[in-house]
Amino acid sequence: xxxxxxxxxxxxxxxxxxxxxxxxxxxxxxxxxxxxxxxxxxxxxxxxxxxxxxxxxxxxxxxxxxxxxxxxxxxxxxxxxxxxxxxxxxxxxxxxxxxxxxxxxxxxxxxxxxxxxxxxxxxxxxxxxxxxxxxxxxxxxxxxxxxxxxxxxxxxxxxxxxxxxxxxxxxxxxxxxxxxxxxxxxxxxxxxxxxxxxxxxxxxxxxxxxxxxxxxxxxxxxxxxxxxxxxxxxxxxxxxxxxxxxxxxxxxxxxxxxxxxxxxxxxxxxxxxxxxxxxxxxxxxxxxxxxxxxxxxxxxxxxxxxxxxxxxxxxxxxxxxxxxxxxxxxxxxxxxxxxxxxxxxxxxxxxxxxxxxxxxxxxxxxxxxxxxxxxxxxxxxxxxxxxxxxxxxxxx
Numbered sequence: 001x002x003x004x005x006x007x008x009x010x011x012x013x014x015x016x017x018x019x020x021x022x023x024x025x026x027x028x029x030x031x032x033x034x035x036x037x038x039x040x041x042x043x044x045x046x047x048x049x050x051x052x053x054x055x056x057x058x059x060x061x062x063x064x065x066x067x068x069x070x071x072x073x074x075x076x077x078x079x080x081x082x083x084x085x086x087x088x089x090x091x092x093x094x095x096x097x098x099x100x101x102x103x104x105x106x107x108x109x110x111x112x113x114x115x116x117x118x119x120x121x122x123x124x125x126x127x128x129x130x131x132x133x134x135x136x137x138x139x140x141x142x143x144x145x146x147x148x149x150x151x152x153x154x155x156x157x158x159x160x161x162x163x164x165x166x167x168x169x170x171x172x173x174x175x176x177x178x179x180x181x182x183x184x185x186x187x188x189x190x191x192x193x194x195x196x197x198x199x200x201x202x203x204x205x206x207x208x209x210x211x212x213x214x215x216x217x218x219x220x221x222x223x224x225x226x227x228x229x230x231x232x233x234x235x236x237x238x239x240x241x242x243x244x245x246x247x248x249x250x251x252x253x254x255x256x257x258x259x260x261x262x263x264x265x266x267x268x269x270x271x272x273x274x275x276x277x278x279x280x281x282x283x284x285x286x287x288x289x290x291x292x293x294x295x296x297x298x299x300x301x302x303x304x305x306x307x308x309x310x311x312x313x314x315x316x317x318x319x320x321x322x323x324x325x326x327x328x329x330x331x332x333x334x335x336x337x338x339x340x341x342x343x344x345x346x347x348x349x350x351x352x353x354x355x356x357x358x359x360x361x362x363x364x365x366x367x368x369x370x371x372x373x374x375x376x377x378x379x380x381x382x383x384x385x386x387x388x389x390x391x392x393x394x395x396x
Contacts, residue, residue: 011110020110021036021112033097035049036364038364038365040372045177047368061163068119112367112372124261124266141154156390164382169266173378174361176206186320187318189320193217194219202283214305215272220276225295244293259308317342319344325359370389
């Protein structure tokens with residue numbers, strides 16, 4: 001037997017596995033690194049976050065990614081060279097974190113790397129009849145494995161697309177395995193660049209799990225603040241809180257056909273970007289609005305589309321556990337509480353895992369399931385194929 005296969009077999013048989021989850025979202029703020037200890041798999045999965053850190057990206061790194069990010073026309077050479085460059089960058093960040101945490105790489109069983117999304121193109125967006133759902137994440141897993149000396153799982157979203165999904169949201173799988181609770185209907189709401197949620201039924205039936213994107217979370221807000229104020233984000237919604245919602249602009253923002261498409265569905269900054277905002281302003285004759293009014297309206301736009309998507313479930317009560325940058329935006333959170341007055345809002349921190357670490361932990365969970373589980377049946381519904389995800393890269 002090849003020694004790499006033999007090593008992977010031994011990892012799968014272990015009672016405990018130490019797995020590093022890596023996540024870099026569409027905001028490109030940095031790389032989330034979560035060192036997780038796993039026991040069991042499937043419905044018996046137990047996870048403990050041993051260490052966690054978000055390593056911020058310098059502007060020079062973000063600038064290189066932005067040259068191809070969410071663009072239909074790019075320099076193909078830039079895409080080609082970025083793939084290994086990002087892989088090496090992520091690998092070095094892992095090495096640096098392990099050194100800081102005083103943990104030898106030999107003690108880590110696996111790395112689960114989401115990669116950096118550069119383009120998301122489900123059929124609902126590309127509208128090209130003969131082509132399937134598609135998505136692209138870069139940060140080559142082989143480079144991470146060689147750089148760290150650790151077996152690496154990567155490129156998770158391709159299997160989801162191959163099995164008929166849209167490549168997102170993938171949080172549904174880890175959400176079910178880690179966060180389901182008998183007797184409590186839960187929504188795990190993630191408000192990153194794009195907002196999405198997972199519904200977990202209190203009867204623990206995997207066939208009832210439901211997940212969908214709802215529309216923008218912070219992506220247009222962050223892009224607007226960067227362009228007009230030179231800031232990465234509107235901290236505590238200080239700027240937006242000074243503005244007044246413009247109803248005409250809000251109506252125009254919500255007019256896109258995406259919001260009329262059936263659930264589940266996915267989207268990305270390929271649609272929801274500054275150009276989208278400019279078009280909505282032109283349609284609503286609101287090009288002279290103040291920055292504060294525009295940001296207030298964008299916050300309301302995110303909140304209303306999230307609330308309306310949750311309303312689609314037609315359930316009377318949930319506990320909603322939030323994560324992602326949006327939970328730190330008090331204006332969005334206040335709007336959500338107003339729009340969903342019968343729901344209890346909490347943070348995933350109350351479930352034992354930091355909301356900031358959640359996405360990285362969920363990809364570590366996918367890798368754990370790939371080696372030690374894979375028997376959970378999510379049924380045959382659109383958007384949640386019962387598949388094992390992640391391509392394997394050996395360090396040797």
